[in-house]
Amino acid sequence: MAAVLFTSWRGPVADPWPDLATVTDHLGVPHLVVTRHALVRQVLADPVTWRPENALDAVTPIPVAALRVLAGHRFRLPPTLANNGGASHPRIRAIVAEALHPARVAAQQPWLTGLVRARVDRLAAALDAGEPVDLYADLAADLPLRVLARMVELPATQTATVKEFSRAALELFWAPLDHDRQVTLAATVGRFHRVLRDFAATGGGLAARLRADGHPVDVVVGALFFLLVAGQETTSQFLTLLLHRLTGEPAVLAGLRAGTVPVADVVEEGLRLEPPIVTWRRVAAVDTTLAGTPVPAGTPVVLWLARAGRDPAVVADPAAFRPGQPGSRRHLAFGAGAHRCVGAQLSRMEAAVVVTEAAPLLTDAVVVRPPWCPDNLSFRMPDAFVIRRDRGRGGNPA
Numbered sequence: 001m002a003a004v005l006f007t008s009w010r011g012p013v014a015d016p017w018p019d020l021a022t023v024t025d026h027l028g029v030p031h032l033v034v035t036r037h038a039l040v041r042q043v044l045a046d047p048v049t050w051r052p053e054n055a056l057d058a059v060t061p062i063p064v065a066a067l068r069v070l071a072g073h074r075f076r077l078p079p080t081l082a083n084n085g086g087a088s089h090p091r092i093r094a095i096v097a098e099a100l101h102p103a104r105v106a107a108q109q110p111w112l113t114g115l116v117r118a119r120v121d122r123l124a125a126a127l128d129a130g131e132p133v134d135l136y137a138d139l140a141a142d143l144p145l146r147v148l149a150r151m152v153e154l155p156a157t158q159t160a161t162v163k164e165f166s167r168a169a170l171e172l173f174w175a176p177l178d179h180d181r182q183v184t185l186a187a188t189v190g191r192f193h194r195v196l197r198d199f200a201a202t203g204g205g206l207a208a209r210l211r212a213d214g215h216p217v218d219v220v221v222g223a224l225f226f227l228l229v230a231g232q233e234t235t236s237q238f239l240t241l242l243l244h245r246l247t248g249e250p251a252v253l254a255g256l257r258a259g260t261v262p263v264a265d266v267v268e269e270g271l272r273l274e275p276p277i278v279t280w281r282r283v284a285a286v287d288t289t290l291a292g293t294p295v296p297a298g299t300p301v302v303l304w305l306a307r308a309g310r311d312p313a314v315v316a317d318p319a320a321f322r323p324g325q326p327g328s329r330r331h332l333a334f335g336a337g338a339h340r341c342v343g344a345q346l347s348r349m350e351a352a353v354v355v356t357e358a359a360p361l362l363t364d365a366v367v368v369r370p371p372w373c374p375d376n377l378s379f380r381m382p383d384a385f386v387i388r389r390d391r392g393r394g395g396n397p398a
C-alpha cells in the first residue's frame, strides 16, 4: 500500500477512485484520502472540524537520533502559519500577507522580467549552438527565491543556503525515509535553523515587523522557516512542471505566440493540471462525518488537491490542457479558506513572466530528460528538465 500513498498523487490516476478512501501508508498508518473537489473544499472551509495542526508533521516520524541532531541546533517549529489553528494565526498571516501585498508583487515584475529575459537569451544561444539546457537548474530553480529574498529582505549571503535547506526540509517532513537519511537531513535542516535564528533576531523587513508585533523569536523563526520553503520551492517546482507540460502542448504554445491565448489562462490551467503540491493534510478534531461516512476524532486526512483539479464535476474536459476552459480557475492548488496560500498572487506573477519569456524556447524543443520526482506525499520536487533544439523542425543547428 505504501506505493499507493506515495506515488499515486502525481500523474494521471487510475479510475475509478472513490470519493473517500482509507489508504495505509508505508508505516501501516491509515489516512482518510479525500478525492472530490466539493469534499476537499468542504474540509478546507471548516477549520473547526478539520484542523490544520498536522500540516507539517513528519510523514515518517523523526527518530531519536535525528531529534537529537535537531535539538543540538535548538530546532523548534512552533505553530505559525500552515499548521497554526490557534489564536495567533490571523495576526501572523496578516503581517506575511502585507509583505506579499499585490502592489509589492507587481513592483517586482519589471526586475524579474529583465532577469528572466537575460537568462532566456543565454539559453536560446546555447540551444542554437546545439547544446542541451536544463530549464530547472538554469532557469527555474532559484528565481522564486531571488524574488522572495527581495520581498522579505533576506540578505543575499543567506539565499545560497536556503535552496539546499528547503529541499532537505521537504524530504525530511514529507517523504518516506530510512533512519540514516533522516539523520543526514536533520543536520542540514538544523544548521539552517541556526542561521534563520540570527536573521529572525536581527533582520529587517518581515522579520522586524513580526518582532515589532510582539512575536517571540521562535515564532519569527517558525514563520520564516515555512515561508522560505513554501514561498519558493513550490513555485520553482511549478515553473519546471509547467514548462515541461507545455512542450507537449503545441497548440497552446502557438496561441501564446499569436497572442490568442492569455498567459494568465495558461498559468491557471497549469496550476489545475500540474500543481506542485499534490496533497495537503488536516486532522479531524471531533467525531464527525464526511459525505455520510463516519470519521472519528483524530483521523488524519489527506486532501488530494491534484485530483480535485481533475474532477469532472468542475471541469468539462479534466485531462485536457485548455487555457480558459470553464472550471479551469476552480482548482484547489492554493488550498482554500483560512489558510489559503498567501503567495498565490506572487507565484502567478512569476509563472506568467517565465511562461511569456521562455515559451519560445519550447517551440522546437525535444525533451532530453523529463523532470523526475521522488516519492513525496505532498511536494513534487522535480530534479531537472533538459531540452535541446529539434534540428528537424526548423531549429538552428550549430
Ligand code: HEM
Binding pocket: 044, 052, 081, 082, 083, 084, 093, 096, 100, 148, 227, 230, 231, 232, 234, 235, 238, 275, 276, 277, 280, 332, 333, 334, 335, 336, 337, 338, 339, 340, 341, 342, 343, 344, 346, 347
Ligand atoms: C505555485 C506555487 C504555490 C502553491 C501551489 C502553493 C500552495 C499552497 C497550499 C496548498 C497551501 C495550504 C493551503 C491550505 O491549507 O488551505 C499554502 C499555504 C501557504 N503558502 Fe503557498 N503555494 C505556492 C506558493 C507560495 C508562495 C510564493 C508563498 C510566499 C512567498 C507561499 C506562502 C504560503 C503561506 C505563508 C501559506 C500558509 C498560509 C496560512 O496558513 O495562513 N506559497 N500554499
